[in-house]
Amino acid sequence: MSSASAFFSSIGLPEIIAGIMVLALNAYVLMGGADYGGGLWDLLASGPRRDAQRDLIAKSIAPIWEANHVWLIVVVVLMFTAFPLAFSTLAIVLHIPITLMLIGIVLRGSAFVFRSYGSSERRTRRRWGVAFASASTVTPIVLGVIIGSVASGDVATASGRIGAARFTEIFVSPWLAPFPIAVGLFALALFAFLAAVYLTVEAGDDAALRDDFRARALAAALAVAFFAAVALFLSRRAAPRVIEGVVGGSWAWLLHLCTAISAVTAILALWGRNFRLARLAAAAQITLILWGWAVSQYPFIVPMTVSIRQASAPSVTLTLLLIGLGGGALVLIPSLRYLLRTFAGRAAEAKESSS
Amino acid sequence: MSDLLAARTQMALSLGFHIVFAEIGIAMPLLMVLAEWRWRRTGDEVFLRLAKRWAKGSAILFAVGAVSGTVLSFELGLLWPHFMQFAGPIIGLPFSLEGFAFFTEAIFLGVYLYGWNRISPRAHLTAGLLVAMSGAASAIFVVMVNAWMNTPTGVTMSGGQIASIDPIAGMLNPSSFQQSLHMLLAAYAATGLAVAGIHAAILLRKPDSRFHRRALTLALMMGTPAAILQPISGDVSARTVAIWQPTKLAALEGQFATERGAPLRIGGWPDVDAQRTRFALEVPRGLSLLAFHDIDAEVKGLAAFPRENWPPLPPVHVGFQLMVGLGTAMALVSLWAAVVMARTGDVMRHRWLLRALAIVTPFGFIATEAGWTVTEVGRQPWVVQGILRTADAVTPMPGLIVPMLAFAALYIGLSAIVVRLIMTMVRETM
Ligand code: HDD
Numbered sequence: 104m105s106s107a108s109a110f111f112s113s114i115g116l117p118e119i120i121a122g123i124m125v126l127a128l129n130a131y132v133l134m135g136g137a138d139y140g141g142g143l144w145d146l147l148a149s150g151p152r153r154d155a156q157r158d159l160i161a162k163s164i165a166p167i168w169e170a171n172h173v174w175l176i177v178v179v180v181l182m183f184t185a186f187p188l189a190f191s192t193l194a195i196v197l198h199i200p201i202t203l204m205l206i207g208i209v210l211r212g213s214a215f216v217f218r219s220y221g222s223s224e225r226r227t228r229r230r231w232g233v234a235f236a237s238a239s240t241v242t243p244i245v246l247g248v249i250i251g252s253v254a255s256g257d258v259a260t261a262s263g264r265i266g267a268a269r270f271t272e273i274f275v276s277p278w279l280a281p282f283p284i285a286v287g288l289f290a291l292a293l294f295a296f297l298a299a300v301y302l303t304v305e306a307g308d309d310a311a312l313r314d315d316f317r318a319r320a321l322a323a324a325l326a327v328a329f330f331a332a333v334a335l336f337l338s339r340r341a342a343p344r345v346i347e348g349v350v351g352g353s354w355a356w357l358l359h360l361c362t363a364i365s366a367v368t369a370i371l372a373l374w375g376r377n378f379r380l381a382r383l384a385a386a387a388q389i390t391l392i393l394w395g396w397a398v399s400q401y402p403f404i405v406p407m408t409v410s411i412r413q414a415s416a417p418s419v420t421l422t423l424l425l426i427g428l429g430g431g432a433l434v435l436i437p438s439l440r441y442l443l444r445t446f447a448g449r450a451a452e453a454k455e456s457s458s
Numbered sequence: 459m460s461d462l463l464a465a466r467t468q469m470a471l472s473l474g475f476h477i478v479f480a481e482i483g484i485a486m487p488l489l490m491v492l493a494e495w496r497w498r499r500t501g502d503e504v505f506l507r508l509a510k511r512w513a514k515g516s517a518i519l520f521a522v523g524a525v526s527g528t529v530l531s532f533e534l535g536l537l538w539p540h541f542m543q544f545a546g547p548i549i550g551l552p553f554s555l556e557g558f559a560f561f562t563e564a565i566f567l568g569v570y571l572y573g574w575n576r577i578s579p580r581a582h583l584t585a586g587l588l589v590a591m592s593g594a595a596s597a598i599f600v601v602m603v604n605a606w607m608n609t610p611t612g613v614t615m616s617g618g619q620i621a622s623i624d625p626i627a628g629m630l631n632p633s634s635f636q637q638s639l640h641m642l643l644a645a646y647a648a649t650g651l652a653v654a655g656i657h658a659a660i661l662l663r664k665p666d667s668r669f670h671r672r673a674l675t676l677a678l679m680m681g682t683p684a685a686i687l688q689p690i691s692g693d694v695s696a697r698t699v700a701i702w703q704p705t706k707l708a709a710l711e712g713q714f715a716t717e718r719g720a721p722l723r724i725g726g727w728p729d730v731d732a733q734r735t736r737f738a739l740e741v742p743r744g745l746s747l748l749a750f751h752d753i754d755a756e757v758k759g760l761a762a763f764p765r766e767n768w769p770p771l772p773p774v775h776v777g778f779q780l781m782v783g784l785g786t787a788m789a790l791v792s793l794w795a796a797v798v799m800a801r802t803g804d805v806m807r808h809r810w811l812l813r814a815l816a817i818v819t820p821f822g823f824i825a826t827e828a829g830w831t832v833t834e835v836g837r838q839p840w841v842v843q844g845i846l847r848t849a850d851a852v853t854p855m856p857g858l859i860v861p862m863l864a865f866a867a868l869y870i871g872l873s874a875i876v877v878r879l880i881m882t883m884v885r886e887t888m
């Protein structure tokens with residue numbers, strides 16, 4: 104209890120902005136993450152309804168992916184405005200994986216529109232489809248690797264040794280290690296799970312297509328559990344701080360309990376074909392995992408050396424930023440609701456209007 | 459190639475690539491809205507076809523603009539971590555506001571492109587208008603950042619450390635207005651005349667196509683006013699540079715000696731060793747007149763500044779000449795089109811005008827690249843004028859030539875594909 108009250112009394116402007124940053128990352132994972140997962144299912148499309156699967160995925164992603172993608176930019180902008188020291192530390196040490204992620208983002212976005220708007224010739228379209236799907240698969244792995252290497256504390260350590268150690272020790276080994284890679288695969292599995300669950304809802308009343316994605320969602324749930332176990336196992340050595348936060352902290356058990364409840368609910372709901380409930384539970388599960396990671400790192404942005412307070416910009420910047428974010432949210436939230444409402448259940452309706 | 463040079467090249471390539479898509483992203487929505495509005499007003503189906511065609515082409519360009527912009531936001535840190543650590547708190551505010559502009563743009567673009575049959579006509583037109591407005595807003599915000607790098611206000615230094623900051627003053631720095639205006643006009647002029655040029659070229663072969671006639675008229679409605687105003691706005695920019703960045707002014711004019719009644723040099727090549735600009739056509743007292751609106755004003759030459767603070771001269775001087783030359787040509791052709799339009803109400807029968815329009819098709823984009831070269835290279839060796847040197851801002855990560863080459867290959871590949879796709883689309887309308 105005492106640690107909880109200490110936590111609340113330590114909340115100031117920097118912590119609030121950091122919280123908003125995690126919120127934006129959360130939105131990116133829930134919306135953009137599912138777009139990546141969709142790419143994986145495009146790659147793995149199979150069976151008699153292979154083309155229908157790909158069609159549904161493309162139709163669900165098309166109107167919203169650019170908007171979903173902006174969340175990542177918001178995270179980056181908040182980071183360099185409010186926590187410039189953290190931004191530069193990450194940008195220096197993680198130059199290579201960030202560059203790889205960027206190349207993935209570029210290939211994925213362009214291949215997607217080239218497929219939708221380019222030649223209608225089947226072979227060309229398929230080639231763009233493969234490029235889109237492969238980039239969608241690789242990019243979330245790299246994103247997970249980045250998060251994993253930050254959590255492990257190796258980024259901060261490497262940052263302190265710039266100029267005093269070999270190239271690979273600073274720029275490669277913090278992220279090319281078992282734990283970050285396990286987190287990367289965990290992230291891919293989570294996104295795939297999320298996408299498949301969303302697609303069961305998107306499929307509307309095409310029962311066969313819905314069941315295709317139900318089966319995929321259940322398979323992805325297994326992969327999530329597997330990679331979670333691997334990451335947890337590896338973290339005992341690689342990221343002791345995180346593991347301490349995740350299993351040891353005073354809030355941890357509560358977060359864990361909620362995560363477990365949502366995970367089980369999602370699977371049961373899928374099993375019982377209550378797809379809307381499954382979607383809600385899957386979103387809750389991923390949200391809780393993300394916040395579990397964020398809370399376990401607290402008060403560090405780059406554990407174990409760069410704390411939120413240390414990295415934070417002067418308070419005048421933070422105040423203005425908060426005002427700007429408030430004003431922006433007033434524009435953003437109604438617009439986003441309008442977008443989602445306009446295209447809700449689009450795949451099902453498109454079928455209606457074409458028949 | 460040194461790491462610093464590799465980093466600068468990568469930054470320049472990324473920005474030079476992005477800016478083309480950004481300009482189109484600012485201006486095309488306006489054209490689409492114009493076409494759709496004409497369709498609603500006149501019921502002429504050709505306008506609807508036009509709006510849909512343009513929307514289809516733009517969708518590709520928007521996506522490439524979005525992904526290349528994402529690369530840029532990360533590159534600021536990947537290549538210039540010390541710059542961002544220093545400048546983030548001061549210029550993060552316009553970047554954050556830009557983030558919201560991106561949101562509205564991306565959201566209503568989705569609504570616009572995919573919502574033709576889902577929402578009311580009025581809502582659809584409004585969505586298009588919102589895309590056009592947020593594109594312009596994002597350009598203004600990001601150019602404010604660049605303006606701050608040229609004329610950094612809102613920061614006081616003491617002993618190489620930041621003593622205090624004022625982000626609002628940073629945002630409203632002395633170049634913000636001029637540069638944003640010049641950039642917006644550039645976007646409308648470059649895109650408008652490029653679209654006009656493409657349709658003019660087709661009309662030369664198929665003079666009776668109603669589709670291309672309508673397209674040409676709309677594109678001229680957007681492009682010509684901007685192209686005519688652009689030299690005036692450029693003059694305002696130049697005068698700001700004269701006051702705040704005298705080294706840049708001297709470099710872009712090829713002015714080595716400090717003199718009263720300095721001449722305006724047209725063309726020429728700055729010979730750094732001999733400290734004079736050769737082969738230029740000199741207009742007596744022209745520079746003093748343009749830069750300070752006084753034919754006897756004193757213009758500081760490069761010799762007045764320490765050699766290590768000189769920017770690389772040839773790209774800056776030549777870039778400036780190129781921009782002004784192309785800008786003058788665009789303005790003249792636009793004036794011509796405006797006069798023909800006012801006198802006869804029909805540009806289509808003037809084959810020479812159509813030819814001229816076809817020739818200026820790429821001019822705006824080339825002028826843009828040249829203009830950014832002037833601005834950015836002309837600021838060297840500073841990344842933040844007078845405060846932070848580019849060499850001190852670069853990342854300690856070695857081997858930067860590798861990512862530079864990777865991005866260069868990526869951009870070349872993407873450009874080739876985009877050009878091919880757009881050409882196929884244009885051919886489909888013929
Ligand atoms: C269609 C494109 C285009 C055209 C026709 C022109 N410009 Fe330009 N110019 C730009 C596109 C541009 C730009 C790429 O948008 C720049 C780079 C930075 C900026 O604010 O605008 C620029 C910068 C720029 C600068 C440097 C500002 C600075 O460093 O702060 C000056 C002095 C001028 N311009 C002047 C002119 C003049 C006198 C023109 C006369 C015709 C002209 N420009 C035409």
Ligand code: HEM
Nearest residue numbers: 466469470473474477600601603604830831834835841848
């Ligand atoms: C907000 C907008 C911009 C920011 C924050 C920005 C920032 C930077 C930075 C940090 C550098 C590296 C340091 C340097 O060499 O000066 C740079 C270089 C450069 N940028 Fe900009 N830039 C902006 C806009 C642009 C645009 C739109 C273009 C052109 C299309 C451009 C063209 C260049 C070029 C050509 C260089 C290389 C300079 C050289 O090689 O000397 N910049 N910019």
Ligand code: HEM
Nearest residue numbers: 479480483484520523524527528530531560564593597600
């Ligand atoms: C350092 C400089 C720059 C950065 C970091 C940057 C960043 C970005 C980002 C992240 C996006 C994608 C938004 C989305 O996902 O929809 C974008 C798009 C855009 N940028 Fe830039 N940008 C820079 C320079 C510029 C400049 C100088 C202009 C001025 C014309 C500009 C105008 C635009 C516009 C209009 C778009 C949206 C259009 C489109 O999607 O094609 N940007 N930029």
